[in-house]
Amino acid sequence: MKLLLDFPTVGEPHYAQACPAELLEKNSVRIFKLEQNKHPYAVKAEKDARVERKCNEVHVYMTTIRSHFAPDNIEGIKVGDVVYFHVTNLEQDWDIPHGFAVQGAQNGELIIMPGETQTLKWVPQRPGIYPFYCTDFCSALHQEMQGYVRVSSSAMSVPLSFSTGK
Numbered sequence: 001m002k003l004l005l006d007f008p009t010v011g012e013p014h015y016a017q018a019c020p021a022e023l024l025e026k027n028s029v030r031i032f033k034l035e036q037n038k039h040p041y042a043v044k045a046e047k048d049a050r051v052e053r054k055c056n057e058v059h060v061y062m063t064t065i066r067s068h069f070a071p072d073n074i075e076g077i078k079v080g081d082v083v084y085f086h087v088t089n090l091e092q093d094w095d096i097p098h099g100f101a102v103q104g105a106q107n108g109e110l111i112i113m114p115g116e117t118q119t120l121k122w123v124p125q126r127p128g129i130y131p132f133y134c135t136d137f138c139s140a141l142h143q144e145m146q147g148y149v150r151v152s153s154s155a156m157s158v159p160l161s162f163s164t165g166k
């Protein structure tokens, strides 16, 4: 394809290219098969969702499916911890990506395709209650897709705990 014009754009999604749909259609991946997901931090069932501490690293093995995250309530994270949210999208339906963001993250957000696992690193800076939420409109109950993390000061000894839907 011949390049007609190349220039940077700031804040406007007009940087588009056109090509025949049949070139893309046959190569597009619509669903990642969950049973083929080999991600080392994948969880393939909600019952396996959990939170584990390794020194000051906290690994959240999270699942998402319309219209909730599991777990959606986490306590026992402290200032000084490095938190890894490993989020697996359990959907096996076309066009149901879920997003993931946590308040105060210094990086971006995740967009997780059906059957896929992605990781977001988060270093909470101060004690508080931090919401996390789905950032991709996924269904009528999209606004329900949220949860909370309690971050305590490093001097506290709040045990790690997590739950879903309580």
Ligand SMILES: [Cu+2]
Residues within 6 Å of the ligand: 097, 098, 099, 134, 135, 136, 137, 138, 139, 142, 145
């Ligand atoms: Cu969602």
